[in-house]
Amino acid sequence: MKKQNNIKKLISLTKYNFLSTMRNPSALFFGFLFPLIFILVFGLLGQSSGKYEVGVLSSSQKSGSVYETLTKIEALQLITDKNDDELKDALKKGQLAVLVSVSQNAETQKVTIDLQTSSASPQGGAIVSNILENITNSINGQANPNAVKVASLNIVNVEGRRYNQIDFILPGQLNFSLLTTGVFTITFSLLTLRKMLVLKRMYATPTPKGVILMSKVLSSMMVALLQASLIIAVGHFAFGFTLVNGLLTYLSMLFLALIGLIVFLGLGLVVSSLADSEDAVSPIANLVTLPQLILSGAFFPIDAFPDFLQTIARLLPMTFLNDAMRSVAFEGASLIDVWPKMLGLAVWGIITYVVAVRIFKWE
Amino acid sequence: MDKKNIIISVRNLVKKYGDFIAVKGISFDVYEGEIFGLLGPNGAGKTTTLEIIETLRDETEGDVIIDGHSINSDPLRIKEIIGIQLQAAGFQPGLTLVETINMFAALYDVQTNALKLLDLVGLKDKAGAHFDKLSGGQKQRFSICTTLINKPKVIFLDEPTTGLDPQSRRNLWELIKDIRSKGTTVVLTTHYMDEAEVLCDRIAIIDSGEILKIDTPDNLIDELVNSGFKKPKSVKEATLEDVFINLTGREIRAE
Numbered sequence: 001m002k003k004q005n006n007i008k009k010l011i012s013l014t015k016y017n018f019l020s021t022m023r024n025p026s027a028l029f030f031g032f033l034f035p036l037i038f039i040l041v042f043g044l045l046g047q048s049s050g051k052y053e054v055g056v057l058s059s060s061q062k063s064g065s066v067y068e069t070l071t072k073i074e075a076l077q078l079i080t081d082k083n084d085d086e087l088k089d090a091l092k093k094g095q096l097a098v099l100v101s102v103s104q105n106a107e108t109q110k111v112t113i114d115l116q117t118s119s120a121s122p123q124g125g126a127i128v129s130n131i132l133e134n135i136t137n138s139i140n141g142q143a144n145p146n147a148v149k150v151a152s153l154n155i156v157n158v159e160g161r162r163y164n165q166i167d168f169i170l171p172g173q174l175n176f177s178l179l180t181t182g183v184f185t186i187t188f189s190l191l192t193l194r195k196m197l198v199l200k201r202m203y204a205t206p207t208p209k210g211v212i213l214m215s216k217v218l219s220s221m222m223v224a225l226l227q228a229s230l231i232i233a234v235g236h237f238a239f240g241f242t243l244v245n246g247l248l249t250y251l252s253m254l255f256l257a258l259i260g261l262i263v264f265l266g267l268g269l270v271v272s273s274l275a276d277s278e279d280a281v282s283p284i285a286n287l288v289t290l291p292q293l294i295l296s297g298a299f300f301p302i303d304a305f306p307d308f309l310q311t312i313a314r315l316l317p318m319t320f321l322n323d324a325m326r327s328v329a330f331e332g333a334s335l336i337d338v339w340p341k342m343l344g345l346a347v348w349g350i351i352t353y354v355v356a357v358r359i360f361k362w363e
Numbered sequence: 364m365d366k367k368n369i370i371i372s373v374r375n376l377v378k379k380y381g382d383f384i385a386v387k388g389i390s391f392d393v394y395e396g397e398i399f400g401l402l403g404p405n406g407a408g409k410t411t412t413l414e415i416i417e418t419l420r421d422e423t424e425g426d427v428i429i430d431g432h433s434i435n436s437d438p439l440r441i442k443e444i445i446g447i448q449l450q451a452a453g454f455q456p457g458l459t460l461v462e463t464i465n466m467f468a469a470l471y472d473v474q475t476n477a478l479k480l481l482d483l484v485g486l487k488d489k490a491g492a493h494f495d496k497l498s499g500g501q502k503q504r505f506s507i508c509t510t511l512i513n514k515p516k517v518i519f520l521d522e523p524t525t526g527l528d529p530q531s532r533r534n535l536w537e538l539i540k541d542i543r544s545k546g547t548t549v550v551l552t553t554h555y556m557d558e559a560e561v562l563c564d565r566i567a568i569i570d571s572g573e574i575l576k577i578d579t580p581d582n583l584i585d586e587l588v589n590s591g592f593k594k595p596k597s598v599k600e601a602t603l604e605d606v607f608i609n610l611t612g613r614e615i616r617a618e
Contacts, residue, residue, distance in 0.1 A: 004439070004472050012469030016458060023457035196453030201509075204419060204449070205470040206442040 010211050010218070013202075017219035021189070035177040035231050051077040052097040052124045055087035057114075060101040066111045067102050069135060076128065091116065097124030100132075117301070126301040127168045134331050167242050170235045171253075171329040174228060175321050176293060178257055181224045182264025183271060183289050186216065187281055190272040199362050213360065217265045221258070224265075228257040244332030252328045252335050259345050260321040266352030267317075273359045292318035320344040367394035370517060370548050371416065376425035378411050378572075385411045387572040388425065393517075398539065398549040400563035402556070408572040409552040410450065410521060416550070417447050417519055430516055443471065446510030446518040446547075448503075450525075454494045460505060461490045464512060471513040484508040484538060500531030500615060504538060511542070518542065520551040524558060529607055530615045536562050557604070 022028065054076050061067050062080065071078055079087070079096065090096045099116040113132055117125030193199050202212050232253055235241035243249040267288055275281040295302070295309065296318035302310055313319055324341035327333035335342070371393035378386040386408045393399045401409045414420040416427050418438040427434045429441050454463050464477040481487045484504040489497065497505060503523055510518045523539070524532040532555075539562060543549050553559055559566050560580045567577045576583060 009469055009472060012466065016455060016462060016466040019462065020455045020457040193455070197449050197451065198453055198455055200419065201447070201449055201452050201454070202470060204417060204442065204447040205467065205513075206439045206472070207470045208439075 004206055006208060006211050009207050010215050013207075013212065013215035014218045014222075017215055018222055021185075021219060021223050032227055032230060035173065035227065036234055038173055038177075051075060052128050053077045053079055053095065054128060055082065055091060055096045055099040056080045057087060057099055057101040058084050059103065061104060064102065064104060064111065066113065066135075070100070070102070070132075073131060073135075075131065088116075091118045098128045117304075126297070129301065130168065130326070130330065137331065166235055166239045167330060170232070170241050171325045172322065174231050174253070174257065175260065175296070175318065175325055177231065178224060178228060178260050178321070179264050179289055179292060179318055181227065182220075182261050183268045183285050185223075186220045186265050186268035187272040187275070187285050189220070190216065190269070191275070191278060191281055194272075194361065203362055209360075209362070210357070213269065213357070217262075217269070220265055220268075221261050224261050225254065225258060229254055244329070249329060249332065253325065255335060256321065256325050256328060256338075256342075259342055259349075260317070260325075263317045263321075263345050263348045263352060266349060266356055269356035269360060270352055273356065273361050292316050295319065296322045315344070317345055317348040320348070367397075369393070370395040370430055371550070372428040373412075373416065374426050374428070376412065376415060376427065377423045378408070378415060378420070379423045385572050386415070386422075389569070389572070389574045390425075391567055391574060391577055393548060393550060394565075395516075395548055396543065396546060397564040398543050398551065398562055400559045400566040401550070401552045401569060402554075402559055402566050403552075403569035405554075407569045409569055412569070413519055413521055413550070413552060417445065418442060419447075443513060444516045446513060446515035448506045448510050448518070448520045448523060450521040452506060454505075454509075456495065457493065459491050459493060460486060463494065464509065467509050467512045473513050475512050480508050480511060481505075483511070485534075498531075500527050500534065503527065503531075503535060507535075507538065507542075511547075515547065517548040517550060520549065522552055522554065524553065524555065528616070529604055530611070530613060532558070533608070533613055534615045 052075060054070070056062070056078050070076060079090075082090070087096065087099055091099055096118075098118075101114040102111060103114070104111045113136065115129060115132060117129065190199070199212065203209060229250075232241065232243075232250060236243055236250075245252075268285075271281070271285050271288055275284045295305070295313035296316055297313065302313045302319070305313060320341040324338040324345075327338050327341075328335065369392045373389060373391050373393075375388045375390055376386055377384070377388050389408075389412065401412065403409050411420065415422045416429070416434070418434050418441050422434070430444055432440045432444075434441060455466070458466065460481060461477040464475060464480060468475040468477075478487060478490060481490055484507060486497075486501060486505055486508065489501065489505075494502065494505065507518070507520065507523065510520070520539070524535050527535065536558070539549055539551070551562070553562075563580060565577065565579050566583070568575045568583075578586070
């Protein structure tokens with residue numbers, strides 16, 4: 001009996017799957033053009049009104065290095081000419097992103113930034129919290145999302161990094177496109193291949209099922225990674241997306257994208273096996289993607305949810321990816337810094353593939 | 364009849380779907396180099412039987428031996444020596460015929476000359492075309508072409524001529540005879556009795572998961588005639604299909 005070379009088969013099949021996808025006009029449109037249009041829209045929005053309005057409470061210091069730093073951040077517009085009642089009212093109406101109060105303990109010299117967010121402006125609240133978190137992190141190297149405590153005043157020259165709106169938008173948008181491409185494209189493509197008996201015909205050759213499935217995952221991954229690198233590149237060159245550590249950040253983001261894609265494509269395999277018909281695919285795929293989009297913290301802060309939802313939200317693969325991507329893209333963290341998030345994704349990866357292999361349908 | 368080598372041996376094959384028994388313990392042999400037909404109405408169990416033999420479906424009981432290999436212990440080895448045409452199967456969209464053949468060659472882990480294979484089924488001039496752009500007859504010919512990539516000992520064709528015009532059917536019959544003349548055993552299913560009569564050396568008639576008869580088409584017809592059977596209408600010297608072919612010719616048409 002001839003020894004079958006499965007690696008050679010995998011490479012060849014992946015190549016032809018990739019070709020097949022790249023020649024599909026609608027896949028190209030949704031895969032490449034769609035995310036770019038999103039970026040374009042957000043990029044243009046960002047250029048016209050890139051500032052979040054931050055109300056400064058009367059109790060706040062109006063001087064000191066921390067306060068000075070806040071005034072230097074281009075993405076923030078500090079509002080100081082209103083009284084506290086007016087400010088709180090504006091916050092409730094969503095006109096302001098957050099309220100801040102900077103105070104300093106006279107004895108310890110410790111500076112505290114108190115932050116008030118509102119459900120009226122969840123996205124602005126999340127983004128400003130991120131900026132402030134990043135500032136305090138760079139001051140004392142310690143993360144604590146809500147009540148931000150600054151440990152030392154001795155570091156005087158805290159340079160405010162230039163924050164563009166695209167810096168907040170792009171990582172979330174990237175993850176969004178990874179999730180949807182991961183789940184939807186592989187699901188629909190498998191559905192078509194199954195309906196046309198293409199998979200069955202392949203399975204009629206002496207090629208193990210695992211090789212056929214893996215080639216499908218690999219080729220989809222290549223297409224989605226191309227897409228991700230294009231999104232970041234266009235974001236950077238056309239809309240000034242900041243790559244904190246240059247090429248390293250770019251590559252780190254792509255690596256995270258790859259890890260995320262492995263999980264999402266696995267979810268796609270599971271969805272495609274659960275859905276018998278085209279009618280069933282959309283609801284099931286949406287059931288997998290929508291809650292993740294809403295709960296992952298990309299658009300609304302997780303802290304705004306009830307406790308039980310927070311617990312669920314923090315365990316979702318999209319949340320792990322969002323947190324890791326944000327740390328890497330926004331704070332310039334290294335991949336090693338975000339290992340717990342990657343571990344979380346890896347666990348999801350193992351679960352989805354074990355399930356996918358068990359329930360996968362060939363026709 | 365000459366002593367012939369048995370290439371496929373089906374033994375007591377049973378397939379159950381829950382309470383429904385689709386195949387009820389059938390046994391038959393296929394000889395090397397023959398064209399063997401599985402005939403039967405829809406739902407008779409033809410495709411199920413075929414797919415079990417092709418190792419695409421698990422049997423409930425029984426065994427099939429192809430060229431000395433059992434479907435139970437050696438399915439991968441069997442896949443190497445058989446070629447399969449699925450009923451109404453498609454191919455990866457966006458690939459040309461040559462690319463599709465090369466992809467399958469990789470899946471079989473064999474070297475192949477795609478153009479030569481396409482020439483064999485009369486599709487050489489369509490080498491750069493996509494499968495969905497082919498006519499019905501061309502699609503079937505290409506489907507059969509992909510069964511030959513691994514130089515199989517047996518090919519299985521599931522209703523190869525369903526939905527084709529008379530010219531394309533005749534053209535396909537010639538192709539199938541041609542493949543057999545090169546030493547490949549052919550197992551096919553069909554609904555068309557004229558097709559079975561022209562093409563098959565032997566046929567098995569299946570209904571409700573059981574084999575009713577196995578013999579050559581001639582013997583089966585003689586047996587019926589000898590039992591005193593008479594057609595209610597006197598048989599004319601030609602059929603309507605003969606008229607059609609006589610008027611429109613044997614040339615296959617472009618669609």
